[in-house]
Amino acid sequence: METNYNNELFTRWLNEELSPDELREFEKSPKFSLYQKIAQKSSELDTPEFNEDKVFKQIKTQLSAQQKPTKVKKLFPKFIFSAAASIVVLLGVFFFLNRSTNYSTSYGEQLAITLPDNSEVILNANSTLSYKTQNWKKNRILDLNGEAYFKVEKGSDFVVESTIGTVSVLGTQFNVNTKGTTFEIKCFEGKVKVKTDNHSRILTKGKAFRQLKDTTAEDFNIQEILPSWTQGESNFNSAPLNQVIIALEHQYNIKIDASKIAITQRFTGSFTHKNLNVALQTVFVPLRINPSQVDTKNIVLVKQ
Amino acid sequence: MEKVESVCEENVFNGVYKTHAKALYNFMYYKCGDVSKAEDFVQESYIKLWNNCSKVVFEKAKSYLFTCANNLFLNHVAHKKIVLRHQKAGAKHHTNENPEFLLEEKEFMAKLQQTISELPEDQRTIFLLNRIDKKKYREIAEIQGIAMKTVEKKMSLALKYLEKNLDTIHKV
Numbered sequence: 001m002e003t004n005y006n007n008e009l010f011t012r013w014l015n016e017e018l019s020p021d022e023l024r025e026f027e028k029s030p031k032f033s034l035y036q037k038i039a040q041k042s043s044e045l046d047t048p049e050f051n052e053d054k055v056f057k058q059i060k061t062q063l064s065a066q067q068k069p070t071k072v073k074k075l076f077p078k079f080i081f082s083a084a085a086s087i088v089v090l091l092g093v094f095f096f097l098n099r100s101t102n103y104s105t106s107y108g109e110q111l112a113i114t115l116p117d118n119s120e121v122i123l124n125a126n127s128t129l130s131y132k133t134q135n136w137k138k139n140r141i142l143d144l145n146g147e148a149y150f151k152v153e154k155g156s157d158f159v160v161e162s163t164i165g166t167v168s169v170l171g172t173q174f175n176v177n178t179k180g181t182t183f184e185i186k187c188f189e190g191k192v193k194v195k196t197d198n199h200s201r202i203l204t205k206g207k208a209f210r211q212l213k214d215t216t217a218e219d220f221n222i223q224e225i226l227p228s229w230t231q232g233e234s235n236f237n238s239a240p241l242n243q244v245i246i247a248l249e250h251q252y253n254i255k256i257d258a259s260k261i262a263i264t265q266r267f268t269g270s271f272t273h274k275n276l277n278v279a280l281q282t283v284f285v286p287l288r289i290n291p292s293q294v295d296t297k298n299i300v301l302v303k304q
Numbered sequence: 305m306e307k308v309e310s311v312c313e314e315n316v317f318n319g320v321y322k323t324h325a326k327a328l329y330n331f332m333y334y335k336c337g338d339v340s341k342a343e344d345f346v347q348e349s350y351i352k353l354w355n356n357c358s359k360v361v362f363e364k365a366k367s368y369l370f371t372c373a374n375n376l377f378l379n380h381v382a383h384k385k386i387v388l389r390h391q392k393a394g395a396k397h398h399t400n401e402n403p404e405f406l407l408e409e410k411e412f413m414a415k416l417q418q419t420i421s422e423l424p425e426d427q428r429t430i431f432l433l434n435r436i437d438k439k440k441y442r443e444i445a446e447i448q449g450i451a452m453k454t455v456e457k458k459m460s461l462a463l464k465y466l467e468k469n470l471d472t473i474h475k476v
Contacts (some may be wrong), residue, residue: 007467011460014434015441031467034474038466041416041433050329055343056321066351081367104425 010016010035048179097134105146107253108228108273119158123228126246126250127179146250147177149227164211165196174203175227177278180215180246184239186222212240226272235270244271244283252276255298261289311365312357319423320365323349327368327437331447334432335377347381370447411470412473419469428461430466 007012009026012018013035017025026032050170081146103123105111111123116136123129127146132139151173152158162178172190185194187203194201194209199217201209210218220237222257226237234247242266245256251273267302271279280299288304310315332342348470349372351362358363360368424449433439433447440461445452 007460007464010463010467011456014459014463031471034467034471037412037474038416038463038470039435041413042420043429043438045417045432045436047330047333047436050326051343052325055325055329055347059321059347059354062351063354289348
């Protein structure tokens with residue numbers, strides 16, 4: 001009991017919490033000198049030198065070593081990738097909605113096309129036609145470069161655009177020729193509205209309109225029910241010779257050198273699509289022009 | 305308004321190091337008795353403090369460090385048998401030094417050190433924190449994360465053991 005009490009006093013003494021009375025009592029205890037010695041000697045003990053700076057330096061080097069990887073800045077921040085992805089998606093959607101259908105023919109080829117609204121197009125040689133699939137029923141607009149025959153179903157405005165002018169119709173059959181500098185429209189049925197920078201016409205059945213290189217306009221009549229070129233020959237009605245030459249070139253994939261003749265002549269008649277020689281003879285002999293073949297691709301026109 | 309000190313600021317962190325590193329080192333040394341291990345623990349604790357600086361408020365930095373070091377110690381060498389080698393320090397207070405007295409003192413010191421080494425780790429740490437670092441029981445309880453009553457109890461046990469073992473060598 002005595003020992004326990006002293007031990008308690010000793011414990012509290014070391015924490016400096018004894019009251020003066022308790023302290024006096026503790027000092028009287030037989031083992032006080034031992035307690036005192038333990039307390040004093042143990043407090044004289046020292047710990048090994050702590051190399052504060054060395055450890056501090058080690059901490060700093062370790063911290064800077066572990067910090068480096070976190071300091072790496074990404075060349076492309078993450079949001080760039082999502083932005084790029086959304087741009088790709090947007091472009092995809094844009095092109096999907098805006099995609100257009102293209103048709104083209106090569107020399108001597110013809111192509112029959114049925115449009116989404118069952119309108120029919122026959123594309124003549126060396127021509128291209130394109131239209132936007134999206135919303136076709138409401139927005140019937142085609143781009144034409146070359147010659148084509150259209151059989152249009154009733155519906156919204158049907159517009160053929162070319163570099164020279166536009167043709168809009170309201171259910172009809174017509175032929176558009178925009179080869180070279182020529183812009184020639186033939187109406188086979190119904191009504192066609194033709195508009196170029198300089199001229200505007202409404203063509204009815206059997207009427208035709210032609211704008212030449214010098215922007216002069218010509219109106220003429222046609223007898224055919226269909227454009228002759230769809231039947232295997234090309235028909236011309238008092239057409240400028242250069243228009244005939246271009247038609248020949250596109251039909252037979254040849255080059256015709258007309259520099260030695262007067263190009264101002266007019267041609268009425270037709271040429272076949274089946275035989276180049278026959279075609280050349282039928283066109284040029286009546287005009288007193290001699291087509292002399294240089295090689296398979298080149299023909300020079302000489303006055304007889 | 306008083307500025308809130310953040311451990312994430314380098315000068316604050318450096319200050320925390322200056323204030324607590326030595327005490328932390330001693331604490332670790334009492335526990336493991338290994339100079340280089342104690343240094344390692346101090347180092348690791350401070351690195352942990354820096355890495356978690358945003359989560360530790362300035363006032364809690366000290367207890368964070370001690371808890372951290374304690375955990376590190378427990379993980380690494382909890383059951384290792386250790387021997388403390390204390391350097392003798394302190395000025396010589398006694399003028400009446402004769403060879404016999406010096407020998408007795410030396411013997412007592414040796415026995416004291418040996419006995420301290422024999423103490424269980426927790427008792428030794430508490431005893432040395434009180435004797436060498438002059439820490440009050442309340443502070444020790446705080447550092448160790450235990451109740452003050454437990455500290456007193458363990459201190460009492462340590463003193464009992466020391467008293468018993470040193471009684472024979474002590475000459476009045």
